[in-house]
Structures are given as structure tokens and as C-alpha cells.
Amino acid sequence: MADEGMQSWKTLALGCAMTEPGSSKRFNTGDWRSGRRPVTDREKCIKCGKCYILCPDMCYSPDPEAEGYYLWDSFYCKGCGICIHECPKDAISWQDEKEEDTHGAACGS
Amino acid sequence: MIEVRFHGRGGQGAVTSCELMAQAAIAEGRYAQAFPSFGPERRGAPLQAFLRISDHPIRLREKIYEPDIVVVLDPALLASGGVKEGLKPGGTLVANTSKSVAEVRGECGFDGRTAVVDATRIAVEELGVPITNTTMLGALLKAVGLVKLESLKGPLETRFGPLGEKNWKALLRAENETVIEE
Amino acid sequence: MARRVGLEVSLACSEAVKLCNVDVVAAYPITPQTHIVEHLSELVADGHLDAEFVPVESEHSAMSACIGASAAGARTFTSTASQGLALMHEMLFIASGLRLPIVMAVANRSLSAPISIWNDHSDIMAERDVGWIQVFAENGQEVLDLTIHAYKVAEDPRVLLPVAVNLDGFILTHVIEPIEIPDQAEVDAYLPPYTPQMRLDIANPVSMGMVGVPEVYTEARKACLVALEGSYEVIKEHWEGFAQHFGRRYQPIETYQAEGAETLFVTMGSLGETCMTAVDQMREQGQSVGQVRIRLWRPFPVDDFVEAVKGAKRLVVIDRALQPGSASGPVATELKALLYDRGIEMYVANFVAGLSGRDVTRADFAAMAQRVEAAQAAGQPMTCEMWGVKE
Numbered sequence: 267m268a269d270e271g272m273q274s275w276k277t278l279a280l281g282c283a284m285t286e287p288g289s290s291k292r293f294n295t296g297d298w299r300s301g302r303r304p305v306t307d308r309e310k311c312i313k314c315g316k317c318y319i320l321c322p323d324m325c326y327s328p329d330p331e332a333e334g335y336y337l338w339d340s341f342y343c344k345g346c347g348i349c350i351h352e353c354p355k356d357a358i359s360w361q362d363e364k365e366e367d368t369h370g371a372a373c374g375s
Numbered sequence: 376m377i378e379v380r381f382h383g384r385g386g387q388g389a390v391t392s393c394e395l396m397a398q399a400a401i402a403e404g405r406y407a408q409a410f411p412s413f414g415p416e417r418r419g420a421p422l423q424a425f426l427r428i429s430d431h432p433i434r435l436r437e438k439i440y441e442p443d444i445v446v447v448l449d450p451a452l453l454a455s456g457g458v459k460e461g462l463k464p465g466g467t468l469v470a471n472t473s474k475s476v477a478e479v480r481g482e483c484g485f486d487g488r489t490a491v492v493d494a495t496r497i498a499v500e501e502l503g504v505p506i507t508n509t510t511m512l513g514a515l516l517k518a519v520g521l522v523k524l525e526s527l528k529g530p531l532e533t534r535f536g537p538l539g540e541k542n543w544k545a546l547l548r549a550e551n552e553t554v555i556e557e
Numbered sequence: 558m559a560r561r562v563g564l565e566v567s568l569a570c571s572e573a574v575k576l577c578n579v580d581v582v583a584a585y586p587i588t589p590q591t592h593i594v595e596h597l598s599e600l601v602a603d604g605h606l607d608a609e610f611v612p613v614e615s616e617h618s619a620m621s622a623c624i625g626a627s628a629a630g631a632r633t634f635t636s637t638a639s640q641g642l643a644l645m646h647e648m649l650f651i652a653s654g655l656r657l658p659i660v661m662a663v664a665n666r667s668l669s670a671p672i673s674i675w676n677d678h679s680d681i682m683a684e685r686d687v688g689w690i691q692v693f694a695e696n697g698q699e700v701l702d703l704t705i706h707a708y709k710v711a712e713d714p715r716v717l718l719p720v721a722v723n724l725d726g727f728i729l730t731h732v733i734e735p736i737e738i739p740d741q742a743e744v745d746a747y748l749p750p751y752t753p754q755m756r757l758d759i760a761n762p763v764s765m766g767m768v769g770v771p772e773v774y775t776e777a778r779k780a781c782l783v784a785l786e787g788s789y790e791v792i793k794e795h796w797e798g799f800a801q802h803f804g805r806r807y808q809p810i811e812t813y814q815a816e817g818a819e820t821l822f823v824t825m826g827s828l829g830e831t832c833m834t835a836v837d838q839m840r841e842q843g844q845s846v847g848q849v850r851i852r853l854w855r856p857f858p859v860d861d862f863v864e865a866v867k868g869a870k871r872l873v874v875i876d877r878a879l880q881p882g883s884a885s886g887p888v889a890t891e892l893k894a895l896l897y898d899r900g901i902e903m904y905v906a907n908f909v910a911g912l913s914g915r916d917v918t919r920a921d922f923a924a925m926a927q928r929v930e931a932a933q934a935a936g937q938p939m940t941c942e943m944w945g946v947k948e
Contacts, residue, residue, distance in 0.1 A: 275776035275783070280717065280755050281656035282769055282777040287762035394563075394733050401563035401735045408734050409563075413589075413675060413727035413914055434830040436728050437918045530563075 295323055299345035302360045308335060310357035317349040317358060376429035377521060378439045382458055383448035385417045388508025389424040391534065392446070395512060398530035399522040400428045408433050421452060428521055445485075446515055447471060448507045450495065459485035469518050469553075471495060471507050476556040490518035492553040501545035502538075509535075509542040513549030524550070559743065559803075564736045566697035566729045567592035570636070570662050570722075572736075573704035575606045576744040577660075580631035583611035583622035587641040588674045589726035590664035594636050616641035620648035620659075627657035628765055630756035632708065635659065638726055639666035642680045646687070652719045653688030653781060655765050658711030658751070659719040660704065661689075665826065665877075666726040667913045675914025676726040678826065678877040682887045688781050690720040690788055691855040695829040697734050700724045702805055705744060709795045712751050716788045718781075723854075725827040727914060739803055747802045789856050809858035810865045811850045814840060818847030819870040820926050825851045825888060828875060828910075828917055835922035846926055851888065859895050871904040873929050876941075877911045885941045906932065906939035915945065 279285045306317070313334030318326040325343040326336040350358045379396070383389030390411045397409035408427040416422075425439045441461045447453055447470045462468065468485050471494035472478075480486050492514040494507040501510070509531065516524055527546065532539035564572070570593045574582070582601070584594035600606040609626075613619045619635050627633040637645060642663055652659050663681055667673035681691065690710060694700045700722065707720035724730060755763055769777045793809065800806040813833045815821055824832045829850045839846045849865045849872075866872060876886025883890060889907035896903055906929040911917040921944065932939045 270772050271776055272770075272772035273776065275779040278773070278776055278780050279763075281654065281765060282767060282773065282780070283655075283755060284764035284767050285755075287764075397733045398563040401561065404561075406735055407563065408732055410727075410732040413731060415674070433734075434834045435919075436725075436827045436831045438916050440918075 294341055295344050296339075296341045299343060299363070301363055303340070303343060303345060303363050304338065304347065304349050304358045305361040306336070306338065307357045307359070308332075310355045311335060312355055312357075314354060316352050316354065320348055320352050322346065322348060376427055376431075376433065377444065377519075378442045379426040379428075379444040379446060379515075379521070380439055380442040380461075381424040381426070381446045381448065382452045383422060383424070383508070384452070385420045385422055386506075387448050388506050389422060389446075389448055392448070392508040392512055393424040393426040395509070395527060395530045395534060396426050396428070396515075396522060398533075399526035402529055403522060403526050405430055406433050408435075421449075421455065421457075442466065444469065444515070444519055444521075446511055448494070448511055450474075453479060454482045456483075458483045462487070467518050469511065469515050471511055471514070476554065488518075488555070488557050490514055490553050490555040492517075492549050494549055497545055497549050497552065501548060502541055510545045510549045513546035513551075514553040517550045517553040518555055559737045559739045561735055561737050563733050564697065564738075565592060565731065565733050566700055566724065566736075567664070567731070568596050569697045569701045569736045569738070570704055570724070571596035571600065572738055573701040574634045574660075575600050576739065576741060577632065577634075577705055577708045577748060578745075578750075579606070579608050579634045581609045581611065581623070581626035581633045582635065583613050583619045583626065583633070584635045584637070585613055585616050585619050585641060587616070587638050589666060589676070589730045590636045590638040590641070590662070592730065593662055593664065597634070616644040617648060620645040620652065623659045623661075624648060624652050624655065624657055627652070627659050628655065628757050630751070630753040630758070632712075632751045633657075633659045634661070636662040636664065638664040639668055639674075639680045642684060643668065646684065649684055649687035649689060649719075651766065653785075654777070656717040656781070656784065657719060658708070658717055660707045660711055661719065661721050662700070662704065663721050663723045664726040664730045665723055673913040674726075676728050676827075676877075677912045677914070678723075678887075679879070679912075681721065681723050682878040682880070684721070685855070685887060688718070688785060689855065690716075690718055690785065690792070690853075691723065692720070692853055693723045693826045693851065694729065695827055695850065697729065697732065697736050698805070699807075700729065701736060701738065702799065702803065702807070705739075705748060706792075706795055706799050706807070708751075709748050709798070710788060710792050713791050713795070714754055716784060716791050717754060718784055718788060723826065728827045743802065747798065785856050789853075789858060792853060807852060808861070809853035810861035811852055812865050813848040813850070815847035815849055815865060815869075817845070817868065819845040820847070820930065821866055821869045821872050822846065822848045822922060822926075823851065823866075823872055823874040823888065823892065824848065825854065825875075826877065828877065831917060831919060832875075832922055835919035838919060839923055839926065844926065857891060857895070862892070862895065863899055863901065866903065867901070869903065871906060871929055871933055873925050874905060874907045875911075875917070875925075875944075876907060876909045879909055879912070879943075889941065904929075904933050907941040908944040909941065910944035912943075917944075921945070 381389040393409035397407035400407040494510040874889040
């Protein structure tokens with residue numbers, strides 16, 4: 267059998283628990299996106315917050331500098347398009363990404 | 376070791392009779408087992424309950440097939456056939472009935488040592504209900520001194536609380552009125 | 558001072574749980590277990606036990622609630638039987654996999670169909686491989702003692718596994734017999750309050766029940782396996798401590814008149830007592846018989862068993878459950894495998910007896926011994942026979 271084990275059973279935490287809180291924050295689901303990303307047109311946005319509520323990966327967060335608007339996080343966005351589908355004013359649309367933009371730290375929209 | 380089988384109907388307290396006797400024996404520092412015929416409990420259905428008392432630890436989980444004593448709480452069960460089944464020839468039958476020993480012998484076919492008492496009448500007069508389980512313990516103790524009479528007092532009080540005194544009186548009266556023929 | 562009372566064995570179990578001062582009881586009633594949790598609910602309602610009693614809507618929920626409570630650091634108890642245990646099935650793996658020291662009394666009962674409320678070991682044998690410690694009691698006193706001991710073992714930082722205390726339904730649960738109940742101070746001296754090694758705690762967050770990808774699952778199971786195997790020494794250590802505290806001694810494998818006996822009965826559960834009396838009677842008639850009782854079923858005490866049976870000419874293994882499609886019952890299969898591994902040649906006869914509460918008497922044991930001796934003399938194997946089945 268292939269040597270696939272990640273670590274010794276002796277070093278696993280009790281009950282295979284995860285003892286480091288919030289470790290999933292490090293999980294870069296943004297690299298699942300292929301070639302396009304959602305972009306919000308703030309001219310059309312009515313600040314309803316549906317993108318914020320409905321995003322399954324919690325990629326939208328309140329913009330501290332512009333009340334009512336939301337920032338998008340490239341690190342977690344898988345490009346599922348739910349925000350685009352749900353936006354009642356069609357303020358969110360796809361935009362092609364250059365390969366170097368696809369994987370990266372959080373950035374505003 | 377003495378083995379006793381009680382015949383009654385669901386709701387008449389045969390299981391409680393066994394429990395009280397076991398409690399009395401255990402309170403005397405002896406060993407006892409009390410258990411019902413295992414299964415669903417149905418009010419009015421004929422049932423059996425079992426009792427073992429011994430001076431030594433009881434290492435036995437069989438049912439009781441050859442009892443030393445059979446106690447019948449319900450007169451209607453005497454003729455049902457099962458009463459004398461397995462009862463040792465030298466054993467004792469203790470029956471709740473208004474009939475005589477001779478009549479009981481004719482009814483159930485057991486011709487050994489027999490004790491009779493009209494426990495239903497005593498229970499109705501003393502307790503106001505025809506539940507004969509505690510009354511019949513008086514007859515059982517008169518027929519076979521399995522435990523000391525006073526050993527039952529504590530278990531009766533624990534089980535029946537304020538009604539313990541009435542049950543105790545019924546028990547004593549039954550003990551007094553029981554007729555035994557060898 | 559301990560007090561000696563006449564008590565229904567179910568209630569002796571509840572009293573033990575009360576003495577262990579559990580925090581949470583989550584249970585669903587099922588015959589023949591009902592009296593155990595019924596009495597616990599009374600103890601909680603009357604203020605005699607400061608615990609949360611969770612009356613759930615199914616056994617699946619009962620075990621789920623126990624898992625949650627135990628993960629939060631509570632001392633936790635439940636009890637079930639038969640279909641109820643089967644309904645818990647998937648959760649039982651989770652309890653052991655998460656290393657939660659839940660204690661459960663199993664009032665052993667048959668499985669449907671046909672519907673049977675009576676005793677045998679079909680329920681626990683179907684849960685043999687869930688990674689729990691499993692012990693069997695033979696009388697009411699043992700039920701009380703093993704329940705207290707179960708918490709001591711389960712919560713030991715070297716173990717941290719759930720424990721199932723098995724008691725035969727009706728044959729034990731519904732019998733009133735003398736029970737010595739230790740007082741609270743005595744139990745407190747033996748069993749300290751539970752100190753969880755890890756628990757769900759907002760101040761120190763952990764995640765339990767994570768995905769075990771193929772790169773981790775094998776190692777995670779290995780860790781549980783090692784804990785279960787390692788529990789053997791801890792179980793013995795705490796039985797020794799129990800003997801010192803309470804004066805009653807238990808062993809993983811117990812024997813009766815086994816020394817030098819040619820025929821050894823192997824029993825588990827309440828059959829053990831009737832068998833001991835049968836052995837006495839057979840010895841009076843000059844027969845060379847003895848008895849081996851399996852108290853600790855999981856982890857199986859291999860060395861103790863080998864030591865107990867060495868020198869015997871034949872084993873008469875009585876299973877109280879079928880293993881359909883296999884050559885023997887579950888206990889006999891276990892024993893034959895370990896004897897083979899050790900290169901020990903021994904004639905092993907197997908009977909499946911006492912299904913659905915069918916009585917197994919002293920006369921049955923005598924008849925079994927006779928049949929086995931005759932079969933061995935005739936050079937015939939006795940792989941597995943359903944005892945007393947009407948042809």
C-alpha cells in the first residue's frame with residue numbers, strides 16, 4: 267500500500283479533534299475559481315446585503331469605509347456565482363480575471 | 376432453599392407479595408430472589424410470580440419448576456389445573472377460598488398439606504378492595520413460617536405508606552383465620 | 558457504611574448511577590431497560606440527583622444527546638436494549654471515536670423479528686465492534702459495582718472510552734435480591750469528579766468530529782484501538798482498587814472449579830450463576846467439570862482466557878446469540894481464533910442456548926456436558942448447535 271499517512275497516530279489529538287480554533291481560515295478556497303470573479307457595481311447597489319448573507323463562503327464583509335456596502339474576498343471566493351444570481355438589482359456581474367489575480371490576498375471590489 | 380410460586384391475576388399484587396417476602400427475608404440478613412413471570416403485564420390475565428429464600432447466597436437463575444409452596448391469590452384459578460403443577464408431594468398449597476380444604480383438594484387435585492383462608496372477604500372488610508396479596512401473606516406465614524411475622528412490618532410500611540397499618544391488620548387477621556390440614 | 562437492601566436489579570443500577578453523581582441522563586424507555594431510567598427520572602425530579610434528565614424521542618437521539626453532553630464535559634449516562642441499541646448503532650462509533658467516557662447499561666434483549674422482549678445477547682453482539690469497553694454482570698450486586706467501576710475506567714485519562722455494562726434483561730433487571738449499596742462518601746473516595754481532558758468550551762475552542770480523510774482515518778482508528786487495548790491494564794487496576802474500597806473483587810476472566818477440570822463451561826452473563834450450581838451438582842456425581850466466565854468481553858482478555866483453560870480436555874462454549882452464516886456463535890468464534898493463534902489444540906463445542914429468554918437450567922448444563930463428551934469420544938466435531946430447538 268502506498269505510504270499515504272499524514273502523521274503518526276501517536277501525535278493525533280484526542281478523538282482526532284482539531285485543537286487550533288479557526289484553522290480553516292488558512293484554507294485558500296479562492297484557488298477553486300477559474301478565470302472569472304464577481305464584481306459589484308456600486309452605482310446599482312442598494313445596500314440590501316443579500317450578497318453578504320447568502321455567500322456560502324462568507325466572502326463578503328461590511329466595508330468599514332463605506333457604510334452599507336460590502337467588500338469581496340478573493341482568498342475564499344470559489345466563484346460559485348450565487349451572489350450574482352441573488353442580487354435583486356443585477357449589480358453584481360462576472361469579470362474575467364487574469365491568472366495572476368485569481369489567487370491572492372483579500373481585495374476590495 | 377425454599378421455592379414458592381404465586382398464582383394470581385395481573386393487578387392482584389402477586390408480584391408485590393413476592394417482593395414483600397423477599398424484603399422480609401433480606402431484612403433478616405438472609406438471601407432471597409423475587410421475580411415475576413417475565414413478559415408484558417396485563418391486568419386480569421393469570422400470572423405467576425416466584426420467590427426463593429435461602430440462608431446462603433442463591434446462585435440460580437432458572438425459573439421455579441418444583442416449588443415447595445404454591446400460593447393462590449384468586450379462587451377462580453384453583454380449578455385451572457396449573458396450580459399443582461410441579462408442587463412437591465410434601466409441599467404446601469395455600470389458597471384464597473371460601474371453600475373447605477376437602478373441596479379445594481377436589482378442585483385442584485392436590486391432596487397434600489393445604490391451608491385455606493377467605494382472603495377476599497378479609498381484604499374487602501379490612502382494606503375495602505378485593506386485593507388479597509398482603510392478606511395472603513398472613514396465611515402463608517401461618518402455613519409455613521418462612522420469615523418472622525414482624526419482619527414483614529417494615530416492608531409493608533415502605534411499600535404502602537399510610538396504608539401499611541391496614542394491610543398489616545388484614546395480614547394478622549388472615550393469619551388467625553387460616554385453616555390448615557395435613 | 559454500606560447498607561444491605563432488597564432491591565430490583567434495575568433500581569440497583571439507577572442507584573449506582575446516582576452514587577456516581579452523573580450530570581446528564583438522556584434516555585428513551587424500552588423493555589426491559591425502562592425501570593432503570595424511570596427510577597433515574599424520579600431521582601432527578603425528587604431532587605435526589607442533581608442532573609439534567611433529557612427525555613429524548615428515540616435512542617438515536619439519546620446517544621446523540623449523550624455524545625453532546627459528554628463532549629461538553631458532563632458525566633453522562635444512558636441505558637437501552639434490543640432495537641433501541643440497534644437504533645443507536647451509528648452513534649456508538651462516534652462516542653468511541655471521539656473518546657467520550659459515556660457509560661451505558663444494556664439490558665440485553667433479543668432482536669426482532671419475530672418481536673421478542675426477552676433476554677439474549679443478540680443486541681450487544683451486533684455492537685461488538687463499535688470500539689466500546691464491554692463488561693457482563695451475573696447478578697444485581699455486580700451491576701451496581703460494574704457501573705461505578707465503569708466511570709472510573711471510562712474517565713481515566715489513559716482510557717477515555719465509553720463503557721457498556723451488560724445485564725440480562727428480565728433475568729436480572731426484574732429480580733429483587735439483596736444488594737449492598739455503598740454510601741456516598743465511599744463512592745466519592747473511589748470515584749473523583751470527572752475532569753475532562755478536552756471539552757467543548759468557548760474559552761478554549763476545539764472542533765470534534767472532523768472529517769478524517771484517507772491520510773488520517775487509519776491513524777485515527779489506530780489511536781482508538783490502542784486506547785481500547787490499553788484499557789485492559791487500567792480496568793484491572795481499577796478492579797483492584799475497587800476490591801480495596803468495597804471488598805468485592807473482579808477479574809477479566811473468572812473461574813469456578815476450573816483447576817484440573819476436564820470439561821470447562823464458558824459462559825457470559827447471568828447463565829454464570831446457574832452454571833456454577835450445575836457444576837457443584839455434577840462434581841458431587843464425580844464429574845470433572847468447571848466453569849470459565851467472561852466478564853470482560855471488549856477488550857478481550859486473551860492471556861487470562863488461555864491461562865484459565867489450559868489443561869482442559871474440552872470447552873463447552875455457550876453463546877446466547879447466533880452468528881448467522883458463520884460456523885459458530887460469536888463467543889465460540891472468538892475463542893477458537895485465539896486458541897488457534899496460540900497453537901493450542903482443544904476440543905471446542907458450541908451451543909447457542911437461551912435465545913429470547915428460554916430457560917437454561919442446571920439439567921441443561923449436565924445434558925450439554927454429556928453430549929459433548931460423547932461426541933468427542935466418537936471423534937465428531939460439535940461446531941455449533943442450537944440447544945433445545947424443536948425439530
